[in-house]
Amino acid sequence: MVNHNPGRQPPEPLGTAARRAALRLLDAVLRRGEPLESALALATRALPGGPDRGLAHAIAAETLRRLPDLDALIDGATRMRLADDAKARFVLRIALVQVLALRTPPHAAIATVLPLVDGGPKRLVHGVFGSLMRGNAALPDVPTLPAAVAARWGAAWGADAVAGAARAIAVPPPLDLTLRDAGETDAWAARLGGVSLAPGHVRVTDAGPIAALPGFDDGAWWVQDLAASIPARLLAGAGADVLDLCAAPGGKSLQLAAAGHRVTAVDASESRAARLFENRDRIGVAFDVVIGDVLDWAPDAPADGVLVDAPCSATGIFRRHPDVLYRAHDGVVADMAALQTAILARAADWVRPGGTLVYATCSLERAEGEEQAARFLSARADFAVAPVQAAELPAGIAPTAAGFVRTVPGTLADAGGCDGFFVARFVRASG
Incomplete structure (x- = not known):
């Protein structure tokens, strides 16, 4: 043919x-x-x-x-x-x-x-x-981490954390929900068929489409990893006026507003802020939104509480975003640490005397967590650590000896794990 x-x-x-x-x-x-x-x-x-x-x-x-x-x-x-x-x-x-x-x-x-x-x-x-x-090729049940990541996390957190990270990446993480009304925790846990590890939290497995779950259309809850909910929990006594910096997609602003604070959420990205507006409207709580770079923007007056959920390497969210294992090399971590230092230096001035500053990163890198906190305390003699208490934290998560919060691979492993996070709370001197 x-x-x-x-x-x-x-x-x-x-x-x-x-x-x-x-x-x-x-x-x-x-x-x-x-x-x-x-x-x-x-x-x-x-x-x-x-x-x-x-x-x-x-x-x-x-x-x-x-x-x-x-x-x-x-x-x-x-x-x-x-x-x-x-x-x-x-x-x-x-x-x-x-x-x-x-x-x-x-x-x-x-x-x-x-x-x-x-x-x-x-x-x-x-x-x-x-x-x-x-040849009947097969993959191991537990994936192998990239060598550079395993070496870095092994040096920082030990072999058990590396093994925990490998196990964590092998299975889909559970779905964590933060409730608009913490008083309804037991009712929503029963309705969603989940478990609660803290007031205002429900963990669901095999959830299916998120928008199809009970309570989504009513704005009864929003998706937020349990570890990511900790920073806002630590501002419970911060007072009425709170700045949430680098706020999008807005989970922490929602927490603070639902708790009765007057919140100003600040984020530099208009596209990310669109999700913040969307979440605010669905949940039905009120707070102000400012599109601005915190390295240029400044509030009109100091606030009772400032939450800095700083840009970071995001290595703590590797379970859902495995690309960070290959993107977050030493240069990226160093760049992010420098940016965090600059943001903290500005944010500290926006805390009123006697007020509270909470710093958080979803990172497993000490340079963005423990070392950042040490640099801040060295630079700002007017701030001191406000130690986190065990009663403030979800079940199974304990404060460090220094009074910080550090979750690593293996934290809450028997309950489905959580993201890697660092959280520090500081108080500004009154005089």
Whole structure:
């Protein structure tokens, strides 16, 4: 038969576009250092609908969770090691994670990735994949952390925390909800089929679509990791006027406003603040919102309490955002620590004499936590630690000997774990 369209390419297998988007996402994270969520819109813009976008995100996220183990399989099946940034390596990662973690049939996994190496080493990709499938390749039940991360966290928190982090990344984290009315904790725990680890908190597993849960439309609760709810809990006695700096998406502002404080929430990002407005309107509590950079903006008067939920490396939220394991290298941590120091220096001046300053980061890096607190106390003789008491914290979380809060991988492991967080509370001298 004569081919009347010799230049026309055969159609790609159904589902290839989603795999191409996953490849773009991995490239954005691993080669350009972009956050996975930030890269999602551009990488998936050509996809027709939500399910394909969800698949692309799932493939990329699971690849990042399993990257060292996927690479170990690939390296064990190649005579010459593929470069870390070789397209063949990226494509093999995508094919293997589909079969070994997402339970995609092998023929569908390889058929939908081979077009991604068009003009490249298709035969190599097909051969390595086939060899691994014939050899019954498998991933370990507990993923291997990137070597640099394991070394850094091991030095900071010990081998048990590293093992806890590896176990934590293997399973989806539970869903934590903060209630608008803490007095209804028991009722909502029963209605949602969850458990409570603190007043105003409910933890749910296998929750399904969040918007379909009871209470969502009524604004009875919002999603907030248990550890992330601690900073606002420590401002309970701060007084009526509270500044929540770097506030978006607004969980802590919601907590403070629901507790009866007069809150001003400040954030530099208009796009992030959009979520803050959305959450405020759904929950139905009132607080003021300012779009402004705290390095330029200043309040009209000091406040009774100031909460600094500072920008950070975000390594503490690796369970939900595994891309941070590859983006948050030493340079990023150092840059974030410098920014935190600058923000704290300004925020301290906005605390009235006798008032309270709470500093928090969702980071597992000492430079952004314990060392930052030490630098602050050294620079500001008018502030002292206001030690956190055990009774102020969720069950299973205890203050450190210095009076701070530090959650690490393994904290609350038997109850589903929590994010890595550091929280310090300071009081300004009255005179």
